[in-house]
Structures are given as structure tokens and as C-alpha cells.
Amino acid sequence: MSNPQQLRYSKEHEWLSAAEDGASTVGITEHAANALGDVVFVQLPEVGDSVTAGETCGELESTKSVSDLYSPVSGEVTEVNEDVVNDPSLVNSAPFEGGWLFKVRITDEPADLLSADEYTAFTAG
Amino acid sequence: MSSTELRRTALDATHRALGATMTDFAGWDMPLRYDSERDEHVAVRTRAGLFDLSHMGEITVTGPQAADLLNYALVGNIGSVKPGRARYTMICREDGGILDDLIVYRLGEAEAASSHYMVVANASNAQVVLDALTERAAGFDAEVRDDRDAYALLAVQGPESPAIVKSLTDADLDGLKYYAGLPGTVAGVPALIARTGYTGEDGFELFVKPEHAVELWQALTEAGEGAGLVPCGLSCRDTLRLEAGMPLYGHELTTELTPFDAGLGRVVKFEKEGDFVGRAALTEAASRAEQNPPRVLVGLVAEGRRVPRAGYRVVAGGEVIGEVTSGAPSPTLGKPIAMAYVDPAHAVPGTEGVGVDIRGSHEPYEVVALPFYKRQK
Numbered sequence: 001m002s003n004p005q006q007l008r009y010s011k012e013h014e015w016l017s018a019a020e021d022g023a024s025t026v027g028i029t030e031h032a033a034n035a036l037g038d039v040v041f042v043q044l045p046e047v048g049d050s051v052t053a054g055e056t057c058g059e060l061e062s063t064k065s066v067s068d069l070y071s072p073v074s075g076e077v078t079e080v081n082e083d084v085v086n087d088p089s090l091v092n093s094a095p096f097e098g099g100w101l102f103k104v105r106i107t108d109e110p111a112d113l114l115s116a117d118e119y120t121a122f123t124a125g
Numbered sequence: 126m127s128s129t130e131l132r133r134t135a136l137d138a139t140h141r142a143l144g145a146t147m148t149d150f151a152g153w154d155m156p157l158r159y160d161s162e163r164d165e166h167v168a169v170r171t172r173a174g175l176f177d178l179s180h181m182g183e184i185t186v187t188g189p190q191a192a193d194l195l196n197y198a199l200v201g202n203i204g205s206v207k208p209g210r211a212r213y214t215m216i217c218r219e220d221g222g223i224l225d226d227l228i229v230y231r232l233g234e235a236e237a238a239s240s241h242y243m244v245v246a247n248a249s250n251a252q253v254v255l256d257a258l259t260e261r262a263a264g265f266d267a268e269v270r271d272d273r274d275a276y277a278l279l280a281v282q283g284p285e286s287p288a289i290v291k292s293l294t295d296a297d298l299d300g301l302k303y304y305a306g307l308p309g310t311v312a313g314v315p316a317l318i319a320r321t322g323y324t325g326e327d328g329f330e331l332f333v334k335p336e337h338a339v340e341l342w343q344a345l346t347e348a349g350e351g352a353g354l355v356p357c358g359l360s361c362r363d364t365l366r367l368e369a370g371m372p373l374y375g376h377e378l379t380t381e382l383t384p385f386d387a388g389l390g391r392v393v394k395f396e397k398e399g400d401f402v403g404r405a406a407l408t409e410a411a412s413r414a415e416q417n418p419p420r421v422l423v424g425l426v427a428e429g430r431r432v433p434r435a436g437y438r439v440v441a442g443g444e445v446i447g448e449v450t451s452g453a454p455s456p457t458l459g460k461p462i463a464m465a466y467v468d469p470a471h472a473v474p475g476t477e478g479v480g481v482d483i484r485g486s487h488e489p490y491e492v493v494a495l496p497f498y499k500r501q502k
Contacts, residue, residue, distance in 0.1 A: 034146070037146075037157075037158060037161075037162055037360060038162055038163045038454075040430070040432065040454040040461075041430045041431055041432060041454075061430075061431065061454075063162050063163070063364060063453055063454055064157075064360060064453075065434075066432065066434065066484075092161070
């Protein structure tokens with residue numbers, strides 16, 4: 001399992017892309033998707049919602065459990081991935097690509113986001 | 126993770142080589158899933174799946190009074206089980222509370238002076254059952270033996286399982302009925318071949334010596350390759366048994382409930398000879414259940430996509446009318462399903478206005494009769 005170098009990561013296992021047209025993309029990592037098992041339901045924030053770094057903004061449901069989705073940064077949601085709502089298995093099959101969750105215009109971000117190597121070490125521990 | 130204390134089955138290295146996600150289940154490090162649990166579930170429903178169930182607790186009971194002991198210690202009529210047959214039964218406390226649900230296999234010959242039974246307990250309760258049987262054996266000419274380490278247990282489940290097992294044995298599988306078991310050889314390995322399972326499909330459970338487990342697993346894997354057999358973990362075992370409406374100890378069955386509260390009063394055989402542990406309390410529980418019906422175990426099918434979980438409240442008209450005991454997304458129905466104990470007034474299939482409180486939001490559910498899934502024979 002390799003975590004893309006160009007992304008940054010939270011300790012709650014979300015990834016965050018660099019801003020493109022002012023908004024960054026958020027998803028959960030392959031490590032998190034594997035730990036959850038088959039994701040069957042995804043509840044995302046709505047476009048226009050304010051999200052706060054480290055606070056819950058949705059949920060992911062798998063066969064065995066339900067898990068909160070945490071926003072890795074603070075900001076305003078500009079887009080949500082309707083494809084993943086309709087087909088939650090995208091979270092498992094393509095966590096870093098088609099399984100992205102939402103886009104956010106960042107107003108504030110925590111200082112402790114991890115690099116790919118740091119996140120890899122974090123999950124190995 | 127303190128996985129050092131977990132017990133490992135004889136197939137541990139095999140699971141790791143297959144890339145299984147492992148989980149702590151009742152103190153055992155067991156495969157939760159190998160890849161997608163949904164794919165594993167579908168494989169068992171349509172083709173075949175191979176399970177390691179070596180965590181299950183085998184207890185051997187032998188001796189001239191083995192049947193008398195089991196009749197006294199368990200709620201079923203074990204004396205009526207013929208050699209080569211098996212019986213689903215329960216062990217209760219003196220107050221009628223369920224200690225565990227069990228399968229008892231009668232082995233050996235009908236004419237033998239000393240009869241021979243194998244009691245299979247849930248992993249989480251194996252020690253409790255062993256202790257209770259040992260204690261209840263006082264005064265009986267029977268021996269209770271802890272055989273948990275004497276067996277590995279492999280299960281082949283699914284519509285292709287008879288063909289797969291048949292290709293590896295000369296045993297008469299066609300003559301082997303559901304809930305029956307016979308000693309035989311599978312892939313050259315001595316085994317107790319039982320036609321039992323916990324998936325709602327036809328299938329076999331193979332009790333073998335642990336040192337033969339890897340060899341048998343590999344033979345079954347090769348024999349099942351063309352038929353689409355896949356290794357399966359405990360995650361899909363849970364969704365398979367849930368669809369089949371089978372209770373799981375700790376969820377639908379607990380010490381707080383008698384078999385009558387669980388809708389399984391039929392396993393209690395008052396007509397058998399002699400006393401048995403819990404008789405007085407269960408007699409009372411049976412008449413109580415008749416006069417004042419307890420909550421009923423029903424099926425719930427979601428209209429939405431949110432999944433009910435054990436402990437969630439079942440609601441109707443703003444009132445709590447029951448509690449979910451097991452819930453999961455059903456691969457066969459394509460919707461979330463649950464088993465729940467609900468007040469009798471809301472237990473009739475088709476009852477309107479029933480919902481589940483899913484973290485504060487009342488989601489609508491349809492009340493249905495169990496099971497959710499029944500195989501076509």
C-alpha cells in the first residue's frame with residue numbers, strides 16, 4: 001500500500017490534496033478503507049457547509065461498523081462526490097481517486113498534518 | 126496491539142499468506158476477511174466458501190451414562206439422538222438463563238456399552254460450558270473431556286460444497302443428511318464429516334486433527350478452484366447467518382433470556398425423563414410466555430441505506446418498542462437488515478410505522494418474518 005507523495009494526511013486517516021482552483025480534495029486513505037472493510041453508506045457534508053478541522057462532518061458505514069468522517073481542515077465545502085454516495089464501494093476500490101469525498105476551500109488548517117512518509121510511519125506503528 | 130496473547134489456529138500461517146485481515150474473536154486471532162467480505166458472502170450463496178472455525182469449543186462426553194448426563198445438563202432430549210446424528214440444543218442456568226447454544230453430535234455405535242458425544246460450544250462460552258458440564262457430571266458414570274485443542278474445524282459451505290467434498294472422499298455424502306455426521310477420510314485425512322453449518326446453505330463441517338488442517342485446507346482449495354470456492358472470514362459468516370435468521374450468542378441469546386424469551390422454547394424438552402438443570406424455572410418461563418407474551422424476535426428491512434446495529438432502539442409512534450440485536454447490510458437483499466426483539470403489538474410482519482433510532486434519526490423499517498433468506502432445495 002503506498003500513500004501518494006503529493007497528498008497530506010491527518011491522524012484520523014483523511015488525505016488532503018493541494019488546492020486546485022482554490023479548493024482542496026478530501027478523502028480517506030487506503031489504510032482506513034482497508035480497516036473499514038466494504039463501505040456501504042457514505043454521508044457527506046453539503047455544499048456550502050462549514051467544516052472544522054478535527055470535527056466530524058459525515059459518516060462512513062461498513063459491514064461491521066459505522067465511523068465518523070473528520071474534516072482534516074477548516075473551510076467551506078464547495079463540492080461533494082455524488083458518485084461515491086451512489087456507489088460507496090469506490091472508497092474501497094479507489095480511495096485516492098474516484099473514491100474522493102468532498103472539496104473544501106480552506107480557511108484554516110492545523111499545523112500537524114502529515115507528509116506521505118510521516119503518515120506511512122504513523123500507520124506502521 | 127497485544128496480539129501475543131491471542132490464540133492462533135493451526136491455519137494461522139495459511140491465513141497470513143492469503144493476506145487475511147485478522148481480528149480478535151473470543152481470544153482467538155481469526156480471519157475477519159481475506160478480501161471483500163461481500164464477495165465472500167456472495168461466493169457462499171452462489172458457489173462455495175472455505176472457513177477456518179477452529180476456535181469453536183469441542184467437548185467430548187463419554188461413558189455408560191453420557192446420555193443421562195447430557196439430558197440432565199442440557200435442555201434437549203439428547204437420549205433420543207441416534208448414532209451419526211446431531212442436535213441443536215442449549216445449556217441453561219438453574220434460573221433458565223441461556224449459557225450457550227450448542228450442537229451435540231452422537232458418535233460411535235448404537236450397541237456400544239459406552240456412548241460417545243461431541244458437544245460443540247461457541248468459542249466465547251467454551252470454558253463456561255466445560256465448567257458447567259464438569260460440575261453437572263457429578264454422580265454420573267460419564268467423563269467430560271476438554272477437546273478444544275484436539276480438533277481443527279474447517280467448513281465448506283455453499284451449493285457447490287457437496288461436489289467439492291465428494292471429489293475428495295469415498296464417504297457416502299448422498300446418504301449424509303442435514304444435522305448428521307459420519308467418520309471418514311477427506312483428502313487422505315481422517316475426519317468427522319458433519320452436514321452442518323451456520324450460513325443457510327448446504328455444507329459440511331470437517332473436524333480433523335490440527336496437524337492435518339493445512340493439508341486439508343490446501344486440498345479443498347485445489348478441489349474447489351474450478352467451482353469458484355474462496356476462503357471466507359468471520360465477517361461474511363455473520364452476514365450469512367443473519368440473513369438465514371440464525372441466532373448468535375451474545376446478540377439474540379444471553380443469560381438474561383430463557384429459550385422461551387428467544388422464541389426457541391421448542392428446544393426445551395420437558396417430556397424427557399428425569400430432572401434437568403433449569404426445569405423449574407423454564408416451566409415457569411413457558412407459562413409466563415403463554416400468558417404474557419414477551420418481546421418477539423423479528424426481522425427488519427431498511428427502506429433507506431443506513432445500517433442498524435446491535436443495541437439501537439426500535440421505535441413506533443415516538444415510543445421505544447424494542448431493541449436491535451444484530452444488523453448489517455445484506456448482500457443478498459441489497460439493503461440493511463436487522464434482527465430485533467420488539468413488543469408483540471408491533472411484531473406482525475407488515476406492521477406500519479416501525480423505525481430504528483439510528484444515532485438520533487428515526488429511519489423507517491419494514492417488519493418481516495425470519496429468515497430473510499431461505500435457500501431453494
